[in-house]
Amino acid sequence: MPTEFEMRVYELTRRIPEGKVSTYKAIAEKLGCRSYRAVGQALRKNPFAPDVPCHRVVGADGKLCGFKGKSTGFTLQEKRKMLEREGIRMEEGSISLERYFYAFL
DNA sequence: AGTCGCCACGAAG
C-alpha cells in the first residue's frame, strides 16, 4: 500500500502525455516538496507500472534515470525504445527538454 | 518510537 506522497507522485507521472517527458524536480516541486529523491524512490517501487510511465521521467539535464542494477523490471534500452516510439528523439542518450518537457500544465 | 541506511537527484565545490 503506497503512501499518500507516493500516490501524488504516481498521479502526476501518470498525467504525462505521450511524446512528453518530465523531471524529478518538476514533480517534486509540484508536490510542494524539495526532495527530488523522494520522487525517484516512489518511482523506483512503482507498484503501478506500467500504468505509471516512469520512463517518461528523466533527470534535470534530460538524461534518463540511472538504473543502478535492478529496477521494476525495465531496462534503459526498453525505456529508450518506448520513448522513441512516442516520438521522442534522443541525442547521444540525452533528451531535449526544450522540446519534450511537460510541466504539468 | 528512534535510528540508521538507502535512493532512478541536484546543486555546489
Added chain:
DNA sequence: CTTCGTGGCGACT
C-alpha cells in the same frame, strides 16, 4: 570529478 544537502521510506532495534 567529489561531496553535501535534501525528503521520504524501509528495515532494524
